[in-house]
Amino acid sequence: MTTKQDRLPDDPAAWVDLYGDSLFRFALARVNDPAAAEDLVQETLLAALKNRSRYEGRAAVKTWLMAILKHKIVDHYRKNTRERPIESMDTDSDAFNARFNARGSWRQPPAKWAASPQKTVESKAFMDAFYQCLAGLPERLARVFRLREIDGIKGKQLCEEMQITPTNSWVMLHRARMRLRECLETNWFEAN
Amino acid sequence: MLHPMTNCRDMSTWVSRSMDLRLSWGQRLAVRMHLMMCRHCRRLYEQLLSLRGFAQHEEADPSDDPARLSEDARGRIKSALFDHCDPSTT
Numbered sequence: 001m002t003t004k005q006d007r008l009p010d011d012p013a014a015w016v017d018l019y020g021d022s023l024f025r026f027a028l029a030r031v032n033d034p035a036a037a038e039d040l041v042q043e044t045l046l047a048a049l050k051n052r053s054r055y056e057g058r059a060a061v062k063t064w065l066m067a068i069l070k071h072k073i074v075d076h077y078r079k080n081t082r083e084r085p086i087e088s089m090d091t092d093s094d095a096f097n098a099r100f101n102a103r104g105s106w107r108q109p110p111a112k113w114a115a116s117p118q119k120t121v122e123s124k125a126f127m128d129a130f131y132q133c134l135a136g137l138p139e140r141l142a143r144v145f146r147l148r149e150i151d152g153i154k155g156k157q158l159c160e161e162m163q164i165t166p167t168n169s170w171v172m173l174h175r176a177r178m179r180l181r182e183c184l185e186t187n188w189f190e191a192n
Numbered sequence: 193m194l195h196p197m198t199n200c201r202d203m204s205t206w207v208s209r210s211m212d213l214r215l216s217w218g219q220r221l222a223v224r225m226h227l228m229m230c231r232h233c234r235r236l237y238e239q240l241l242s243l244r245g246f247a248q249h250e251e252a253d254p255s256d257d258p259a260r261l262s263e264d265a266r267g268r269i270k271s272a273l274f275d276h277c278d279p280s281t282t
Contacts, residue, residue: 012273020261020269026250028259038265042272049276066250097201104199109232110239117242121249130246149247154212174208177240184243 006060012049019065020045026066029124030073030131040076044069059152067150074146077135096178110181113189126188133183137176144169145176193218196225200233207237211244 009015023044027037047068048055055064099108113120120126134142144162147153153161159169194206203226209215210223227234261269 012277013270016261016266016269016273020266021259024261024265025259034259034262038261038269041261041265042269045269045273046276049273063250070247100199100201104201106200106232110235112235113239113242117245120242121246127246127249134247145247148212149244170205170209170212173212174205177208177243178204180243181236181239 006057008052008055008057008061012045015045015048015065019062022062023065023069027069027073030128031076036076040069040072043072047072070150071146073131074135074142077131095182096175111185111189113185129184129188133180133187136183137179141172141176141179144172145180148173194222196222196229198222198226200230203230203233204236207233208240211240 009018020041023041024037027040027044028034031037031040044065048065051068055061059067099106101107115123134145137145140162144158144164147158147161155166159166162169162172164172198206203223206215206219206223207227210220215223227237
């Protein structure tokens, strides 16, 4: 699919015919429930309709819709996950610091990930674990990661969306990535 | 000036930052040299890049049946879209 010539069809009904099945398949793979997957597709397209003026043609239409769907999926997971106690930034940095010794060298270096990333994404169970881990991050960290890595938003725009300073955005992204990495290491790569 | 011998804990923040903005020439060089020397940080960097790949991945699993939206759902979604369509914006 080319990025440049992609155009959002004017008639939203056409979105259902053009992209409905792809969205449905992706949603179904994540939630394992056809009715819930249909709801997610509907929510996605309604959100797209509401925000259609924000589609800038930078990404392919399908990628844009997929990004919206991924946010909906994470929200869906969050709803179905017991609310975690709010962790303070202190416990957060404790977990991070525990991987290093006093001089800042690795005490517990990153474990080797068994399969290649290409192979990994083909595993349904892995992608489930990925979305579970993402949904389990503290809300603000999950959000900054989603905006950055799913929507590809960065710099000033990211700071405006999150209402944070650039320095803050780098700190939060670093935390989000380290926690997500750790969650996958524990729940996927070591468990399998 | 960022030094290649900066400890791994601090370097991990620079590795992450390098994924979000263009570092200065000196910073890039320091990060690159550190990664050349330190296989743990190199692995960290690869894994953080993989996270991006996972987030961007958009194909459903090929092993799945080629599931499709049912006609029912298709109709339902279309009418929901129609209900929410504001004619002034089209």
